[in-house]
Amino acid sequence: MAEYTIALAGNPNTGKTTNFNQLTGSNQHTGNWPGKTVARKEGIWRQGEDVFHIVDLPGAYSLSAFSAEEIIARDFIVENQPDAVIVVVDATNLERNLYLALQILEMTPHVVLALNMMDAARAQGLRIDLDALSQRLGVPVIPMTARTGQGMAELEQAMVQVARTGHAAKQAPATPPMRYNQRIEEALTQLAETIARHPVLGKRYRARWLALKLLQGDEPCIQKIANVPETESILTQARQQAQHALAGTSDDLDTHIAEERYTWLNRLVNDVVQGRPQGPTRSDRVDAVITHPVAGLFIFFAVMWMVFKLSTDVAAPLVDWIDSFVNDYFAHWVHQLLALGHLQESWFASLVVDGLLAGLGGILVFVPVLMFLYMGMALMEDSGYMARAAFVMDRYMRKLGLQGKSFVPLVLGFGCNVPAIYATRTLESHTDRILTGLLVPFMSCSARLPVYVLIATIFFPQNSTLVVLAMYLLGILMALIAGLMLRKTLFKRAEESAMLIEVPSYRMPTLHNVWTEMWLRTGAFLRGAGAIIMVVSMVIWLLMAIPVSGDGRFAHTPVDDSAFAHLAGGMSPAFEPLGFGNWQNSSALITGFLAKEVVVSTLAQVYHVAPEPDAQRQATSFWAQSQALVLDLGQAIWDTVRTLPSLVGIQLLPDEGASEPEALALAIRQRFEQSSHGHGALAALAFMIYVLIYSPCVATIAAQRQEFGFRWMFFSLGLQLATGWLLAFVVFQVGKVLLA
Amino acid sequence: MPSSLQPSQLPLTQPRLLSTVQRGERVQLSHITAGRRLARRLAELGLTPGVTLQVLHDNGGPMLIAVRGARLALGRGMTEKILVTTPEAQHG
Numbered sequence: 001m002a003e004y005t006i007a008l009a010g011n012p013n014t015g016k017t018t019n020f021n022q023l024t025g026s027n028q029h030t031g032n033w034p035g036k037t038v039a040r041k042e043g044i045w046r047q048g049e050d051v052f053h054i055v056d057l058p059g060a061y062s063l064s065a066f067s068a069e070e071i072i073a074r075d076f077i078v079e080n081q082p083d084a085v086i087v088v089v090d091a092t093n094l095e096r097n098l099y100l101a102l103q104i105l106e107m108t109p110h111v112v113l114a115l116n117m118m119d120a121a122r123a124q125g126l127r128i129d130l131d132a133l134s135q136r137l138g139v140p141v142i143p144m145t146a147r148t149g150q151g152m153a154e155l156e157q158a159m160v161q162v163a164r165t166g167h168a169a170k171q172a173p174a175t176p177p178m179r180y181n182q183r184i185e186e187a188l189t190q191l192a193e194t195i196a197r198h199p200v201l202g203k204r205y206r207a208r209w210l211a212l213k214l215l216q217g218d219e220p221c222i223q224k225i226a227n228v229p230e231t232e233s234i235l236t237q238a239r240q241q242a243q244h245a246l247a248g249t250s251d252d253l254d255t256h257i258a259e260e261r262y263t264w265l266n267r268l269v270n271d272v273v274q275g276r277p278q279g280p281t282r283s284d285r286v287d288a289v290i291t292h293p294v295a296g297l298f299i300f301f302a303v304m305w306m307v308f309k310l311s312t313d314v315a316a317p318l319v320d321w322i323d324s325f326v327n328d329y330f331a332h333w334v335h336q337l338l339a340l341g342h343l344q345e346s347w348f349a350s351l352v353v354d355g356l357l358a359g360l361g362g363i364l365v366f367v368p369v370l371m372f373l374y375m376g377m378a379l380m381e382d383s384g385y386m387a388r389a390a391f392v393m394d395r396y397m398r399k400l401g402l403q404g405k406s407f408v409p410l411v412l413g414f415g416c417n418v419p420a421i422y423a424t425r426t427l428e429s430h431t432d433r434i435l436t437g438l439l440v441p442f443m444s445c446s447a448r449l450p451v452y453v454l455i456a457t458i459f460f461p462q463n464s465t466l467v468v469l470a471m472y473l474l475g476i477l478m479a480l481i482a483g484l485m486l487r488k489t490l491f492k493r494a495e496e497s498a499m500l501i502e503v504p505s506y507r508m509p510t511l512h513n514v515w516t517e518m519w520l521r522t523g524a525f526l527r528g529a530g531a532i533i534m535v536v537s538m539v540i541w542l543l544m545a546i547p548v549s550g551d552g553r554f555a556h557t558p559v560d561d562s563a564f565a566h567l568a569g570g571m572s573p574a575f576e577p578l579g580f581g582n583w584q585n586s587s588a589l590i591t592g593f594l595a596k597e598v599v600v601s602t603l604a605q606v607y608h609v610a611p612e613p614d615a616q617r618q619a620t621s622f623w624a625q626s627q628a629l630v631l632d633l634g635q636a637i638w639d640t641v642r643t644l645p646s647l648v649g650i651q652l653l654p655d656e657g658a659s660e661p662e663a664l665a666l667a668i669r670q671r672f673e674q675s676s677h678g679h680g681a682l683a684a685l686a687f688m689i690y691v692l693i694y695s696p697c698v699a700t701i702a703a704q705r706q707e708f709g710f711r712w713m714f715f716s717l718g719l720q721l722a723t724g725w726l727l728a729f730v731v732f733q734v735g736k737v738l739l740a
Numbered sequence: 741m742p743s744s745l746q747p748s749q750l751p752l753t754q755p756r757l758l759s760t761v762q763r764g765e766r767v768q769l770s771h772i773t774a775g776r777r778l779a780r781r782l783a784e785l786g787l788t789p790g791v792t793l794q795v796l797h798d799n800g801g802p803m804l805i806a807v808r809g810a811r812l813a814l815g816r817g818m819t820e821k822i823l824v825t826t827p828e829a830q831h832g
Binding site: 061062064066092093094095096099252254255258259262266269276280283284287288291292293296387390391392394395398403404498499500501502503504505 | 776777779780781782783784785786788789790791796797799800801802804806808809810811812813814815816817818
């Protein structure tokens with residue numbers, strides 16, 4: 001038995017991920033590259049006794065250390081020395097794609113070229129001389145179509161062969177197929193000789209590659225070398241050689257090297273590929289509509305509307321089902337189980353049901369939302385639409401100091417902030433990712449809507465729709481202002497990000513790939529954010545369980561007497577200037593921090609107007625309940641299917657009119673009038689504004705931590721809390737003066 | 741006029757900004773006036789001096805261009821840093 005490491009490299013949009021999914025199936029796991037927020041995917045492929053670890057390197061156009069992704073990909077090939085590197089290239093876009101392959105061939109000789117998307121190449125009428133291409137590059141070339149699995153067997157075979165050779169001859173020198181001009185080659189040869197003689201560098205690196213990097217003045221490389229003893233003379237020599245290589249031209253060495261590579265590739269592609277299209281392709285003609293300044297906008301909003309609908313209305317029946325599964329069915333049986341041990345009245349029962357299960361429910365209800373959202377995202381990415389969306393929105397997002405692609409996470413935020421935070425991963429620049437991630441919480445997610453609806457119908461019965469809409473617009477306005485201010489201050493020195501993306505041809509997404517991506521990303525959420533949600537849920541349970549006043553026991557205390565109520569009461573002075581400072585409202589805001597879905601139910605609970613638990617579900621047999629549960633799931637899936645036509649505006653499900661209990665409305669109205677000293681409506685408005693801004697929920701915060709680290713998580717939390725408070729304060733106080 | 745241009749690429753017209761090029765027009769890249777990092781980035785994506793490119797779509801700022809068989813979307817910040825010339829063939 002032997003173990004091999006295989007790296008999978010390629011440009012974005014070349015079907016690299018499809019290829020990876022085909023190779024490894026579900027036998028893969030995701031994480032992050034050490035110290036980076038770039039996803040690392042690794043999978044296993046077996047042949048007999050032998051194990052092949054397939055590492056999916058981040059998609060990159062080149063390996064010149066321009067972005068975090070490029071540095072990761074490059075370091076992996078150079079430092080980890082995989083036994084083979086599979087370079088996936090788009091057969092319809094060879095000249096551009098082979099640039100990366102050429103760079104990798106300078107780093108290692110153990111390369112397999114996977115010529116992907118052969119079906120599209122054939123459809124375009126391209127004829128590629130595979131033997132000539134393989135001979136000129138000096139590596140095996142495998143024609144394939146990853147989306148259908150065609151050519152996979154041949155690729156696996158070539159991979160095994162190259163990996164065995166690579167394993168046996170780790171140190172074999174790279175054999176790049178092209179040579180630069182004479183001056184550069186002379187400089188390279190001399191520098192490479194010096195490097196090869198160095199006791200450490202000579203063993204660790206391939207001399208010619210390192211020589212080229214040092215000539216180019218590659219910063220990350222120079223820093224690494226500078227840490228190795230006795231390398232000063234090499235670095236000095238590199239600087240002199242670079243000047244020598246450039247003597248007589250005004251060119252920049254980097255640009256010059258890129259130019260020579262492309263010249264070589266252009267000749268190669270002209271020699272081995274026949275029938276390259278001269279005029280606009282079919283994809284270009286479609287783009288005349290899709291990227292049109294006016295029509296393109298409409299199409300973009302229609303697409304976003306559908307993705308948005310998928311993650312809200314279509315997911316809703318499944319969310320309800322999971323909610324009842326955890327909170328009714330599962331909780332009921334846990335109760336029964338606890339009763340067997342005569343524990344049903346103990347604090348332990350309360351811990352399990354109100355703490356653990358509530359937390360679990362809080363995590364699981366996100367699963368359908370995220371699944372549908374990731375499905376929409378995967379469809380947009382795989383079809384090639386994502387790049388067009390970025391193009392269409394670019395001119396508008398530029399005003400915010402962001403680029404077009406940032407619009408997608410922001411729009412998704414209206415459905416749910418959590419996947420929106422994860423969607424920032426599609427942005428190339430680190431600054432863009434963070435800035436967009438800071439603005440996402442201003443997008444009013446669907447869980448905040450019931451709060452507006454409840455409060456608005458109580459205080460503004462005539463204009464409730466208008467008030468709700470105003471909340472959404474206010475969120476957008478705040479994002480605009482915050483974006484501009486952050487650009488002017490914190491991100492002042494960050495490079496203004498201008499769009500620079502390759503736009504792939506349109507292609508049909510595959511079910512296999514969309515399905516795999518959907519599950520992988522949802523799983524990543526469960527692992528990443530699950531723990532934090534659970535911890536916060538337990539803390540709130542603990543606070544509610546501890547009796548501070550009254551004669552209750554631990555876990556058996558009325559909520560009014562709990563530590564929670566006292567803590568909320570302690571916080572309420574902070575909300576007094578906003579007009580809604582009482583412990584009940586503070587409680588709702590604290591649980592709202594856990595999840596906005598529970599704000600309304602907390603209000604009902606603390607105002608003592610909670611509805612009686614559903615009698616129907618009680619006291620039936622395990623069998624009958626399980627049956628009902630399965631039937632409910634069937635109903636939920638059927639409802640999900642029936643909501644699908646609503647994507648194009650057809651309503652099959654009747655709208656359930658929300659009817660708030662009169663008692664709750666009355667209680668809320670009274671308490672708001674009290675806490676605001678007669679300005680109930682104004683206080684209600686301030687409350688809604690605060691709910692809109694103060695913090696989306698602990699899951700979003702957990703997602704921010706996972707994506708941007710603790711520092712930015714706290715910064716975002718502080719930003720939300722501060723702006724929410726200030727805005728609510730201004731509205732309430734200024735409103736009071738105006739109304740007086 | 742930059743001295744590094746080869747005689748065969750000598751333009752008949754003054755270099756102008758890519759952002760001023762009309763939709764459908766084919767032009768030749770003259771040089772890039774961005775910082776070293778960006779210039780290098782563009783070169784690696786195939787935008788090297790002398791290469792022919794065509795503007796496919798113009799979205800009032802951002803442009804979709806064809807270069808070396810690939811399609812690139814360039815934001816306004818990019819198109820204002822790329823200088824191009826009209827190739828000889830169209831004049832002769």
